[in-house]
Amino acid sequence: xxxxxxxxxxxxxxxxxxxxxxxxxxxxxxxxxxxxxxxxxxxxxxxxxxxxxxxxxxxxxxxxxxxxxxxxxxxxxxxxxxxxxxxxxxxxxxxxxxxxxxxxxxxxxxxxxxxxxxxxxxxxxxxxxxxxxxxxxxxxxxxxxxxxxxxxxxxxxxxxxxxxxxxxxxxxxxxxxxxxxxxxxxxxxxxxxxxxxxxxxxxxxxxxxxxxxxxxxxxxxxxxxxxxxxxxxxxxxxxxxxxxxxxxxxxxxxxxxxxxxxxxxxxxxxxxxxxxxxxxxxxxxxxxxxxxxxxxxxxxxxxxxxxxxxxxxxxxxxxxxxxxxxxxxxxxxxxxxxxxxxxxxxxxxxxx
Amino acid sequence: xxxxxxxxxxxxxxxxxxxxxxxxxxxxxxxxxxxxxxxxxxxxxxxxxxxxxxxxxxxxxxxxxxxxxxxxxxxxxxxxxxxxxxxxxxxxxxxxxx
Numbered sequence: 001x002x003x004x005x006x007x008x009x010x011x012x013x014x015x016x017x018x019x020x021x022x023x024x025x026x027x028x029x030x031x032x033x034x035x036x037x038x039x040x041x042x043x044x045x046x047x048x049x050x051x052x053x054x055x056x057x058x059x060x061x062x063x064x065x066x067x068x069x070x071x072x073x074x075x076x077x078x079x080x081x082x083x084x085x086x087x088x089x090x091x092x093x094x095x096x097x098x099x100x101x102x103x104x105x106x107x108x109x110x111x112x113x114x115x116x117x118x119x120x121x122x123x124x125x126x127x128x129x130x131x132x133x134x135x136x137x138x139x140x141x142x143x144x145x146x147x148x149x150x151x152x153x154x155x156x157x158x159x160x161x162x163x164x165x166x167x168x169x170x171x172x173x174x175x176x177x178x179x180x181x182x183x184x185x186x187x188x189x190x191x192x193x194x195x196x197x198x199x200x201x202x203x204x205x206x207x208x209x210x211x212x213x214x215x216x217x218x219x220x221x222x223x224x225x226x227x228x229x230x231x232x233x234x235x236x237x238x239x240x241x242x243x244x245x246x247x248x249x250x251x252x253x254x255x256x257x258x259x260x261x262x263x264x265x266x267x268x269x270x271x272x273x274x275x276x277x278x279x280x281x282x283x284x285x286x287x288x289x290x291x292x293x294x295x296x297x298x299x300x301x302x303x304x305x306x307x308x309x310x311x312x313x314x315x316x317x318x319x320x321x322x323x324x325x326x327x328x329x330x331x332x333x334x335x336x337x338x339x340x341x342x343x344x345x346x347x348x349x350x351x352x
Numbered sequence: 353x354x355x356x357x358x359x360x361x362x363x364x365x366x367x368x369x370x371x372x373x374x375x376x377x378x379x380x381x382x383x384x385x386x387x388x389x390x391x392x393x394x395x396x397x398x399x400x401x402x403x404x405x406x407x408x409x410x411x412x413x414x415x416x417x418x419x420x421x422x423x424x425x426x427x428x429x430x431x432x433x434x435x436x437x438x439x440x441x442x443x444x445x446x447x448x449x450x
Contacts, residue, residue, distance in 0.1 A: 001383055004374055011370045060367040060374060088365030088376050110363045110378045 008245040013058035016246040022067040028131040033188045041251040044074040053273040055085040065092035095142025107149035115154045121169035153179040160200040227305045234304040235292040243286035261311025300339035302330040359399030359446045364438045379437045399446030
């Protein structure tokens with residue numbers, strides 16, 4: 001896999017892409033970074049044409065997401081077309097709208113897996129995050145239908161203050177459902193750049209506990225080890241695959257480096273996908289950036305191991321700047337201060 | 353000797369990357385990288401053309417290789433890819449072949 005990614009990087013091929021079919025959603029998750037109006041989604045015909053173009057450009061790994069994808073009545077023809085083009089398809093959904101016939105059709109399509117967001121094993125907590133009463137029960141019913149068809153399910157557990165201590169319960173629930181489990185303690189600012197939802201971030205004390213839980217991070221000593229020396233290969237490295245081998249297409253045809261990186265590089269309704277990918281000044285600028293060019297980060301001891309997200313840095317106002325959430329994670333993981341001074345924030349452990 | 357027909361499994365994902373065919377098995381998510389000759393055979397696996405004909409047209413015509421050796425190598429490749437569920441093999445043409 002690493003060799004395939006390296007070759008894609010060498011050839012300038014967008015080997016991975018996320019395609020959001022809609023921003024509409026039947027839930028109103030308190031941490032969601034999207035607005036849910038339909039501002040003119042691409043039609044099935046436009047999406048078929050786009051998928052043809054993406055296949056020709058070399059996209060292999062395709063995440064189909066939203067919003068809630070099952071609100072698209074034409075979801076299955078779109079997925080069928082994607083599979084005809086031999087994309088490796090992953091589907092992200094809250095699973096609340098999945099019926100048995102949908103699970104049967106998904107199984108026939110041989111998609112890689114379905115990722116379902118579950119916030120808590122406690123209905124009152126999950127439902128308070130989705131702001132949709134009964135949603136945990138419906139999501140679990142959807143997962144059971146998928147599993148009954150032998151479909152691989154990944155339970156994605158985004159952590160924030162209200163559910164910060166529920167990861168063990170969600171992990172046990174995933175195990176009971178014979179689903180895989182992933183955890184993500186990152187809250188992304190709203191695409192409108194409103195940063196107020198960042199107040200939902202997991203308290204630092206809880207994040208430190210998560211980073212020292214071997215059931216979540218594996219080898220704790222390795223995970224929390226101090227970073228090694230920063231050498232030339234690290235300084236000459238690219239900060240992230242976004243814009244190099246990965247991209248994101250919104251329901252309105254805007255092409256971005258990543259779903260978490262809202263720097264529009266062009267619109268596939270106005271230009272061919274490959275033209276935007278190859279020639280947009282924004283993509284070219286992103287591709288010109290090496291770790292050595294990063295303000296502050298290039299002199300940080302964590303440079304080689306930090307999970308710095310360029311999209312989050314961009315949302316903080318500087319494409320080449322630090323991503324504070326990742327500086328904080330590096331610090332909490334290792335106990336070593338990053339070059340970027342961390343802001344003071346409410347560190348009370350008021351996780352419920 | 354009975355003819356052998358081969359077809360690409362609909363259960364896989366695949367993409368040509370710089371002349372190299374990358375194939376991912378749905379069964380075990382294993383990732384395969386096919387070399388030039390294997391890619392040529394893969395692309396010609398339409399379920400209707402006998403393997404011997406594919407080897408003659410796509411391998412022997414393009415590469416300096418003895419036809420019987422090429423066919424033996426192709427049969428071995430087909431066995432390997434079939435074992436991973438990414439290629440289907442039959443002594444009859446595939447009815448649903450495109």
